[in-house]
Amino acid sequence: MTMTNVPSGKRRRVKVPDVMEILGPIYGPVDRTPRYNAAQELVYTILSQHTSDVNSTRAYDSLMAMFESLDSIAAASPSAIEDAIRQGGLAAQKSVRIKTILNQVKAEVGSYDLSFLAEMPLDEAKAWLKRLPGVGPKTAAIILCFALGMPAMPVDTHVHRVSVRLGLIGRKVSADKAHDILEAKVPPDDVLPFHMYLIWHGRQVCKAQRPRCGECALAWGCPARAGFEKAAGRTKTGAGRPSQRKTKKEASNG
Numbered sequence: 001m002t003m004t005n006v007p008s009g010k011r012r013r014v015k016v017p018d019v020m021e022i023l024g025p026i027y028g029p030v031d032r033t034p035r036y037n038a039a040q041e042l043v044y045t046i047l048s049q050h051t052s053d054v055n056s057t058r059a060y061d062s063l064m065a066m067f068e069s070l071d072s073i074a075a076a077s078p079s080a081i082e083d084a085i086r087q088g089g090l091a092a093q094k095s096v097r098i099k100t101i102l103n104q105v106k107a108e109v110g111s112y113d114l115s116f117l118a119e120m121p122l123d124e125a126k127a128w129l130k131r132l133p134g135v136g137p138k139t140a141a142i143i144l145c146f147a148l149g150m151p152a153m154p155v156d157t158h159v160h161r162v163s164v165r166l167g168l169i170g171r172k173v174s175a176d177k178a179h180d181i182l183e184a185k186v187p188p189d190d191v192l193p194f195h196m197y198l199i200w201h202g203r204q205v206c207k208a209q210r211p212r213c214g215e216c217a218l219a220w221g222c223p224a225r226a227g228f229e230k231a232a233g234r235t236k237t238g239a240g241r242p243s244q245r246k247t248k249k250e251a252s253n254g
């Protein structure tokens, strides 16, 4: 991906349609097939909190291998669940949370079938999930978006960082508040691909520490680019490092 993607004649900021139009061909089509049903996705998402995808997948697979069904997990002791999910980190906290949530869902719904959420208005479906312990805006959006195909925007660290840098949300907008703001800007059908494109872009190009602005197809309209390039220039030349700056007196002495 290079600066050759600069749209001709554009001297403006990147907007949501630009993200779709430019990053779509770069990262390709997004698979919309659900990996789990909604209740399984809920368990997986709890396991994925504060750990990597690799660890949460290992923990989920281990949990399902040990108990085989959500009913068995709900009936198990927290310590048995904890043993099964140890690889995912924070196992003591997550085991209690998973057991509590599954029992609450079963008591309220009569099963683990959460497909009724897809019939609700988006705000109501989110509110229903957010009542569950440990379920915040991101977890609720992941379940609704990935498992039920609803236009809920999960905002993780990459989506938040890239959106702020591109000026799609304000610098002071928290990730929790960004869900609703981005959902209002992105057409419903584009929510999942937009989410994935910003994650991939954040991992590969707009990295947290050293964004690769020189390789970024959105650099033409990114308000953060100049600041990063200036900082990179300072680092290269050493300008700004007190030890390498000469005082007026030193300079006049050569």
Ligand code: SF4
Pocket: 162, 165, 166, 205, 206, 207, 211, 212, 213, 214, 216, 217, 218, 219, 222, 223, 224, 225, 228
């Ligand atoms: S130009 Fe730089 S800061 Fe802006 S989106 Fe691209 S990589 Fe990120």
